[in-house]
Amino acid sequence: MKSYHERQRVSLISRYVLLIFLALVWLFPIVWIVLASFSYNDTGFISTIWPEQFTIQNYVGILTNSQFPFLYWIRNTLVVSLVSMVLSTFVTISVAYSLSRLRFKFRKPFLQIALVLGMFPGFMSMIALYYILKSFNMLNLAGLTMVYIGGAGLGFYIAKGFFDTIPIAIDEAAVMDGATKWQSFIHVGLPLSRPMIVYTALTTFMAPWVDFIFSGIILSSSGNPKDYTIAYGLYNMLHSAKGASTTYFAQFIAGCVIIAIPITIIFVIMQKFYVNGITQGADKG
Amino acid sequence: MFKRKNKRKPAATYREVFTKGDWATKLSFVVMGASQLKHKQWAKGLAFLLIEVGFFVWLIHTGISELSLFTSLGPIKAKKVVFDNAQGIYITKLPSNSVVILLFGVLALIILAALIGLYIFNLRSTRNLYVADRDHETIETNKQELKSLFDTRLHATLMTIPIILIVAFTVLPTMYMISMAFTNYNREHAIAFSWTGFQAFGQVLSGDLAGTFFPVLGWTLLWAVMATATTFFFGVLLAMLIESKGIRFKGFWRTLFIIVYAVPQFVSLLLMAQFLDLQGPLNNLLLSWGWIDHAINFIGASANPWVARATVIVVNMWIGIPVSMLVSTAIIQNLPQDQIEAARMDGAGPLQVFRHITFPQILFVMAPSLIQQFIGNINNFNVIYLLTGGYPMNNNYNGAGDTDLLVTWLYNLTFGQLQRYNASAVLGILIFIISAVFSLLAYRRTNAFKEG
Numbered sequence: 236m237k238s239y240h241e242r243q244r245v246s247l248i249s250r251y252v253l254l255i256f257l258a259l260v261w262l263f264p265i266v267w268i269v270l271a272s273f274s275y276n277d278t279g280f281i282s283t284i285w286p287e288q289f290t291i292q293n294y295v296g297i298l299t300n301s302q303f304p305f306l307y308w309i310r311n312t313l314v315v316s317l318v319s320m321v322l323s324t325f326v327t328i329s330v331a332y333s334l335s336r337l338r339f340k341f342r343k344p345f346l347q348i349a350l351v352l353g354m355f356p357g358f359m360s361m362i363a364l365y366y367i368l369k370s371f372n373m374l375n376l377a378g379l380t381m382v383y384i385g386g387a388g389l390g391f392y393i394a395k396g397f398f399d400t401i402p403i404a405i406d407e408a409a410v411m412d413g414a415t416k417w418q419s420f421i422h423v424g425l426p427l428s429r430p431m432i433v434y435t436a437l438t439t440f441m442a443p444w445v446d447f448i449f450s451g452i453i454l455s456s457s458g459n460p461k462d463y464t465i466a467y468g469l470y471n472m473l474h475s476a477k478g479a480s481t482t483y484f485a486q487f488i489a490g491c492v493i494i495a496i497p498i499t500i501i502f503v504i505m506q507k508f509y510v511n512g513i514t515q516g517a518d519k520g
Numbered sequence: 521m522f523k524r525k526n527k528r529k530p531a532a533t534y535r536e537v538f539t540k541g542d543w544a545t546k547l548s549f550v551v552m553g554a555s556q557l558k559h560k561q562w563a564k565g566l567a568f569l570l571i572e573v574g575f576f577v578w579l580i581h582t583g584i585s586e587l588s589l590f591t592s593l594g595p596i597k598a599k600k601v602v603f604d605n606a607q608g609i610y611i612t613k614l615p616s617n618s619v620v621i622l623l624f625g626v627l628a629l630i631i632l633a634a635l636i637g638l639y640i641f642n643l644r645s646t647r648n649l650y651v652a653d654r655d656h657e658t659i660e661t662n663k664q665e666l667k668s669l670f671d672t673r674l675h676a677t678l679m680t681i682p683i684i685l686i687v688a689f690t691v692l693p694t695m696y697m698i699s700m701a702f703t704n705y706n707r708e709h710a711i712a713f714s715w716t717g718f719q720a721f722g723q724v725l726s727g728d729l730a731g732t733f734f735p736v737l738g739w740t741l742l743w744a745v746m747a748t749a750t751t752f753f754f755g756v757l758l759a760m761l762i763e764s765k766g767i768r769f770k771g772f773w774r775t776l777f778i779i780v781y782a783v784p785q786f787v788s789l790l791l792m793a794q795f796l797d798l799q800g801p802l803n804n805l806l807l808s809w810g811w812i813d814h815a816i817n818f819i820g821a822s823a824n825p826w827v828a829r830a831t832v833i834v835v836n837m838w839i840g841i842p843v844s845m846l847v848s849t850a851i852i853q854n855l856p857q858d859q860i861e862a863a864r865m866d867g868a869g870p871l872q873v874f875r876h877i878t879f880p881q882i883l884f885v886m887a888p889s890l891i892q893q894f895i896g897n898i899n900n901f902n903v904i905y906l907l908t909g910g911y912p913m914n915n916n917y918n919g920a921g922d923t924d925l926l927v928t929w930l931y932n933l934t935f936g937q938l939q940r941y942n943a944s945a946v947l948g949i950l951i952f953i954i955s956a957v958f959s960l961l962a963y964r965r966t967n968a969f970k971e972g
Contacts, residue, residue, distance in 0.1 A: 251767070258777065337675040352694060355951075356927055357899070360697065363692070417674055445785065473790060
C-alpha cells in the first residue's frame with residue numbers, strides 16, 4: 236500500500252501532465268499561426284505544421300505591399316481608434332456615472348429601454364446604419380468612427396457596475412462640504428474610477444482593431460484599399476481578392492500576427508477587469 | 521436620501537394654469553418659452569423658442585412631405601413613361617426611392633416625438649412658474665437655472681449627448697429595420713416598395729422561407745445550448761484543475777489559456793478554418809501519423825453536416841473555455857470552504873465534492889450570466905461566419921448552409937444573392953423575441969434567487 240505522500244505526489248504529477256497536455260493542445264494552433272507566418276510559401280496554402288523553409292519575407296512583403304497598403308491600414312485604424320477611444324470613453328463614463336450616482340426621473344425608463352434595445356441583434360441596426368450613412372454620404376472612416384462612438388452610450392454596464400461599488404457616503408461627504416454634483420463628479424468620482432476609465436478606454440481602443448464586420452459594411456463601397464481599417468483590410472485580403480490571396484496568403488498571416496501581438500498583450504493585462512465585468516453583469520441579471 | 525418621493529398631486533392642473541395664468545403663460549401653450557422669457561429665464565426661454573421655430577421651419581420645408589410620402593413609401597412604384605401635358609412631351613418617371621423615404625419618414629417621426637416630449641417639458645416648466653407666481657415663491661433666475669445644470673440637474677448635462685447618439689445610432693436604425701419588416705423590400709422591389717403588413721412574417725413562418733427558418737432555428741438553439749454548456753462545464757473543470765492544491769504558477773497557466781481568447785477572432789478563426797481544411801495541416805498530421813486513412817472533411821462545402829456542426833462546437837470550446845475558466849476561477853476562489861471541509865470529513869471523495877457541492881454552487885452563482893451567454897451564443901456571428909461561412913451547403917435551404925445560425929442567415933439574406941431585405945428584418949425581430957423571452961426567464965430566475 237502506497238503512503239499518503241506518495242499518492243499525493245502521483246496525483247500532483249498526473250495533474251501537471253494533464254495541464255501541460257491541455258496547454259499544448261490549446262496553444263498548438265496559435266503556434267502554428269506564428270510558424271506559418273514565417274514559412275516560405277507561394278501556393279496560398281499552408282498544409283504543413285513545420286515550415287519547410289523559414290523566411291521573414293512575408294513580414295517584409297506585407298509592410299511594403301502596394302496592393303494591400305498595410306501601413307495605411309494601421310494609420311487609419313490608429314486614427315479611428317484614438318478618436319473613438321476619447322469620445323466613447325467620455326460618453327460611456329458620463330452615462331454610467333449618471334445612472335449609478337445620480338437619481339432622476341428618466342433613470343429607470345432609460346435602463347429599461349437600454350435593456351430592450353440591447354436585445355435586438357446588432358446586425359439589424361448595422362444594416363440600417365449602412366443606409367443611413369449612405370444617404371448622408373458618410374460611408375467612410377469618419378462615418379465608421381461615429382458608429383463606434385454612437386454605440387458607446389449603451390455600453391455602460393461594466394462601468395456602471397464599477398461605480399455602484401463606490402460607497403455613496405463619499406459623495407454625500409463631498410456634498411456636505413459644499414461641493415456641487417459637478418464638483419463631486421470631477422474631483423471625487425473620476426479620480427476614484429481611474430481604473431475603470433483605463434479599462435473603458437482600452438476596450439474602446441481595441442474595438443476598431445478587431446472589428447471586420449462593421450468596417451466591412453461601411454468601407455467596402457469605397458473600393459479604395461487605402462481607406463480600409465486593419466481588420467477589414469486583412470479580411471478583404473483573404474476573401475474578396477481570391478486570386479491575390481493565394482499569392483499573398485503567407486503575407487496575410489504575417490499581417491495578422493503583427494496586429495494580434497499588441498491586442499493579445501493588452502487583453503492579457505486586462506483580464507482581471509474582464510472577469511469583474513462578467514461577474515458583475517451576472518449580479519445584475 | 522434617494523427614496524422616491526410619493527406621487528403628489530400637481531400644485532395646479534393645466535386647465536387652471538391656462539385659465540388663470542397671465543398672457544405669457546397662456547402664450548406658452550402655443551409659443552414655447554414665452555413664460556420663461558417673461559420670467560427672465562433667457563437661456564431656457566430662448567432655447568424653447570428657437571427649437572419651436574426650427575421645428576416649424578423644418579415641418580413646412582420638408583417634414584410634411586416626408587411624413588406624407590412615408591404613408592405610401594413613394595407614389596411611383598415602377599419606372600414608367602408618361603405624357604407630360606404641360607411640356608407636350610413624353611418623360612420617364614423613375615421609381616421613388618423608398619429606402620430613403622422610409623429612412624426620412626422614421627427620422628421625421630422621431631423628430632415629432634422629440635418635439636412632443638419637449639412641448640410637455642415646456643408645459644411643466646410653465647406650470648412651475650405659474651405656481652411660483654401664485655404662491656409668491658422665489659423664481660430661479662437665469663443664472664441659477666444654468667448653474668443647476670452642474671448640480672441638481674447634472675444628469676441632464678451628462679446624458680444629453682449620449683442620448684442623442686443612442687437615438688441616432690441605435691433607436692433610429694432599429695425602428696428603421698422594424699418598419700422594413702412590414703414592407704415588400706426585396707430583389708423584385710429593390711428601389712420602390714410598399715407597405716405590405718405582415719406578409720413578410722408569413723413568408724418566413726409559413727411561406728417559402730419556412731423550410732429554412734425552422735431547421736435553422738432548431739440548429740441555432742441546439743448550438744446555443746451546446747456551446748454554452750460545453751464551455752461552462754469544461755471551463756469549470758479547467759479552473760478547478762489550475763486551482764487545485766500543489767499546482768504552482770497559477771497565473772502563468774491561466775495566461776497560457778487566455779492567449780487563445782485574446783487573439784482577435786478574425787485571426788484565430790480564419791486561420792483555424794485553414795488549419796482544419798481538407799488539405800490543411802491537421803489532416804496531413806493525422807494522415808502521417810496513420811491515425812486516419814483519408815482526410816476528414818471537417819468544415820468544407822461538401823462536409824457531412826453533423827461533422828461540421830460538431831467541429832464548430834469543438835472549435836468554440838477552444839475559444840470559449842478559457843474565458844469561462846477565468847470567470848469560474850474568480851467564483852471558485854470565493855466559494856465558502858466549510859461545506860467542502862464538512863463533506864470531506866464525512867468521507868466524500870473529490871468527485872462527490874465536485875458533483876454535489878462545488879459544481880452546484882458555481883452553477884448557482886453563474887446561472888444569470890449563463891443565460892446571457894446563451895443569448896450571446898444565439899447571436900454568435902463570428903464563430904460561424906469566420907469558421908465555416910455557413911458551410912456545408914444544403915440544397916433544401918434557401919440562402920443558408922447547415923451550420924448557419926439565424927444571425928448569419930439574416931446577414932446572408934441582406935448581403936448575399938437573395939436580397940430578401942424584408943425577410944432579414946423579420947428575422948431580426950424574431951431573434952429579438954427569442955432573446956427577450958430568455959432574458960425574461962433570466963430576470964425572473966435572478967429574482968427568485970434573491971428572494972430564496
